[in-house]
Amino acid sequence: MAGLLKNAYPWIKLPLIVSAPMLNAATPALAASVSQARGIGFLAGGTKPAELDDLLARTTALFDSASPLRRGPNDTLPFGVGFQNWGCKLDAMIPMFRKHRVAAIWLFAPKHLSDFASWAREIRAVSDGYTQVWIQVGTVMEALEVMRLARPDVLVVQGTDAGGHGLRQSASIISLLPETKDALEAIGFHNVPVLAAGGIVEARGVAAALSLGADGVVMGTRFLAAEEAGIAKGWQNEIIRVGDGGATTKRSTLCDRLKETVGWPEHYDGRAVTNKGHLDEEGGLSDAENVRMYKEELKQGDEAWGDHGRMVTYAGTGVGLIKQRRPAADIVEETSTGALNILQRYARMANSKL
Ligand SMILES: Cc1cc2nc3c(=O)[nH]c(=O)nc-3n(C[C@H](O)[C@H](O)[C@H](O)COP(=O)(O)O)c2cc1C
Structure with a gap:
């Protein structure tokens, strides 16, 4: 499934590191730095189309002619934008989806799960199918229901350790991710990439998520300590x-x-x-x-x-594992390459004759 991600987002490095859409915190500089470091950066769309228009334009401008990464496949913009669906009007956002064809649109927290169906349909229609639909869920039941209703291109499974909003009742990624994968397989959804979110902040967590069957990870809290994060100094000091x-x-x-x-x-x-x-x-x-x-x-x-x-x-x-403010690109590199090194070290040890 990581291969599916690589086809859809050819600039990425595996294991995939994604920065979460965090309202105000996910600045254009943060999203662009994460994508330029070969992850996928997300903006948070908010509720006002005019503000989103400005945010998307400012982010696009950061991929200038000197940058090796200017566009994704089919001329999509090489980053994503996320929505908290409960507070957001689909009709108002459609012109933005048409004007700025991003690589992925992330959906989360609708009033009713069935709302995802119309969002997914409209996003695909206005982008001629080029903008992929990502949906964040927090239980096995939600994952199955969302697959049935909206067939997302990517499923983000959010465990209860996650920072910010999530389901009141959920499990940690350590059981939620593999149980979700098994349940999806059992009803024939073999081909959806699944990303892990919640409590992952460094390479060991990424390696663990991959071992659980994740195709990549989403981090929010870790990127709050990025130099590009749009949060108050006092908040970042606390992180x-x-x-x-x-x-x-x-x-x-x-x-x-x-x-x-x-x-x-x-x-x-x-x-x-x-x-x-x-x-x-x-x-x-x-x-x-x-x-x-x-x-x-x-x-x-x-x-x-x-x-x-x-x-x-x-x-x-x-x-508690975050000790330093760092550029977002360093966070992507450290967590992605670091996880790979951990897994390779273990494989070498297991294969060694000593
Ligand atoms: C400050 C903050 C704001 C967030 N805002 C959003 C949001 O607007 N939309 C969304 O889908 N998820 C949001 N999330 C949740 C993330 O998508 C993700 O599930 C979470 O950050 C993963 O857990 P972690 O913080 O332990 O990495 C937010 C998370 C944080 C920490």
Whole structure:
């Protein structure tokens, strides 16, 4: 299946490293750097076509005439764009899909799984089938249903360790990925590339995902520590400071309530670093008071992050393994080549006569 990916995206290096579509954090520079390093970079499409138009134009401009990577096959743009479908109107986005023919469009978190069918159909129609459809799912059941409804070209399987939004109830990639692969095979879907997402931040995690049967990986949290990430300095400092992610991050809807984001389907929440707001909520503080204190602290900017801060710090459980801010291209190279080296080292050891 990695061969299918290579056919569709000939510039990529295997194992494939993908940067997740993260609203605001996934800047044009981040998406372009990841693709130029032979991964696949994603932008996050948001909800406003005019803003998306600008984002896509700025990203395209980064693939200038001097760059060896200017276009994907069939003249597609060599990066992708992702949507949180629950908040997004398909009709409004179609002109953007026509105007900027990206290599892949990523779908996630619809109000109803059946919404994926019309999105997939329209994306294929306006791009003459050249823009591939990727769908992110969080359970075996979702994977099967999505295959039946929309036949995505690539399935992203997101485990519960993932940073940012995901299903409230899910499993870690270590069981979710192989069970999903088996279930897909059992009903005859042999040919869909499956990517692993959630808690993977370095080469060992990538090697593990490949061993589980993944055809590549998606990383979000790791790219929050990229030089090109579009996040506040305080947030990025936290990504580097925080350790022991299983103990220091938490799945909750509090961050949506603090930011007054309304509309996420109720079976979703988000993983973020546990902060003062979470602790106060556990102590019985009302939402109204929590929001008031959050807004008050927002005024302090980067100073409001840290041990006793209230700022929203989306991050996955892999956060404790991230020690440095790096250029995105270095992250792609280190994780992809590093995973290959681990697997080759093991094969050499297993084959050695000593
Ligand atoms: C800050 C942040 C924002 C995210 N935003 C989106 C998004 O807009 N759309 C989406 O499909 N996934 C989003 N995700 C989830 C990613 O697609 C991916 O599943 C996740 O980052 C993988 O786990 P990891 O963070 O442990 O690498 C986001 C993740 C993070 C950390």
